[in-house]
Amino acid sequence: MLGSKLSAVFVRSVKEPGKYHDKSGTGLFLRVDKSGAKFWIQRITIHGKRRELGLGSFPLVTLAEARDKAFDHKRSVYNGGDPLADKQAKKGTITFSDAVDKYLAAKEKEFRNDKHKKQWRSTLESYAVPVLGKMDVKSIRLPDVLRVLEPIWEEKTETASRLRGRIESVLSWATVAGYREGENPAQWKGNLSEILPKPSKVAKTGNQPAIALTDIPSWWDALNQRQGMAASALQFLSLTLARSGEVRGATWDEVDLKAKDGPVWVIPATRMKAGKDHRVPLPEAAVKLLKSLPTMENSPYVFFASKGGQMSDMSLSAVMRRMHQAETEKGKTGWLDPRSKRPAVPHGLRSSFRDWAAERGYERDLAEISLAHKVGSEVERAYRRSDMLQRRRAVLHAWSQFLMGKEISGDVVPLRSPTNSH
Structure with missing residues (x-):
C-alpha cells in the first residue's frame, strides 16, 4: 500500500x-x-x-x-x-517539559498500566528534561539530543535506547500538534544511526568499565579534590556501593545516623531494582561526608540539584569524565578499565568492589548482598532472615579504608567457618 x-x-x-x-x-x-x-x-x-x-x-x-x-x-x-x-x-510555543506532560496525557489510555506510564515519565525526567526541559521544542536539534544520549549510550545502552524512542515520540507529537517542523532529531534510521553505535553492538561489550584496583586509591584522592554536590554524591556512591539512581534519590528521612545497630541508610523498596527495602550500613567516612553536606529548605534530597530537585544521572558521569580528561591532559592514561581499556564509569565501581572482595576472600553471598543483588533461589531467600548488616558494616569499613589507601590485613573479614552463622 x-x-x-x-x-x-x-x-x-x-x-x-x-x-x-x-x-x-x-x-x-x-x-x-x-x-x-x-x-x-x-x-x-x-x-x-x-x-x-x-x-x-x-x-x-x-x-x-x-x-x-x-x-x-x-x-x-x-x-x-x-x-x-x-x-x-x-x-504559540511549548517547552519540551510541557510537551512531555501533554504527550503523556494524550497517550494515557495506551499505557499498559500506571507503572508503565510512570516509567516513561521517570526516564524522560531523569535524563532528557535536565537538558531539554526548558527548550522550545521547535529549537531542539540533533546536537541537543546527543547531549542527552551520549553520556549514557554505552553505560546504560538499554535505558538509552528506550529514552531515544521516547524523545522521538514526544517530538513527533509536538510536530503533529503544530509546535515544531522538519525531521525528528531523535529519529534513529538515517539520523542517529550514523553517529551512535548500534545498541546491539554496544550491549556486547560486557560489564561497565571499572577502575583497576591498583588505581583506586589515587582515583579516590583525585575525587576528594573535586568540589560540588555531584562530586560528593560520587563519593557517597563509592563508599556505599549503591547504584546511581539510589544515591541521587536519597532523602534525609531515609538516613538514621543514631540507629541502634549503627548508622544506616534504608533505601525503600520503591527505589530498589529488586523491589525490596535495602539497609546500607554507613561506614565512618560516609557518616562524615553526610554531616558535611549543606541542606536546602523545602528539598528532601541529600544530594540536590541547583534548584532543590533530584540531580540528573549525567551529573555523576560528568565528574568521572572530567577526572579522566584531567589525567589525559597531563599525558597520563587516565582511569581506564584494565580489560576493555574504556574510561571507567560510576557503575563500574561496583565491579571494582566485587573484584576486591573476591581477592580478599570474602564469601560470595556477603559481597553480593552488599551490592543489593539477589542471592540464591526464591526458596533460599525466603528462609534467609538476616541481611548480614553487621558483617556488611565490617566489609564496607574495610572497603572505605582501601579507597583511602589505608587498607591493612587486620581489616579483612575472614571466610566464615562451618561453625559460624549469619
Missing part, C-alpha cells in the same frame, strides 16, 4: 509502522508509530523550503478531513501564504 492512494478502510486497519503516502498530489501521508498511533503529516514546499505540517491524529482527523486540510494548505501556498507560520502563530 506504500505509495498508493489511501482508503478509509486501509487507514483504519493498518498496524505496520511506517509512512503511507496518499497520491492526492498534496504531499499527504499517514505515519504509523511502533506504538500503533497514527498521525497525518503533509510534506509541502513553502517559499522554496520543504516543510512538514502535522494535520492531527487518526481517528480524530479522518482521511477525508486530512485531505481537505492538505488541499487548503496547498491553495494557501499557491496564493503566497504560509500555512506553517499561521499554524505556529496560533499555537
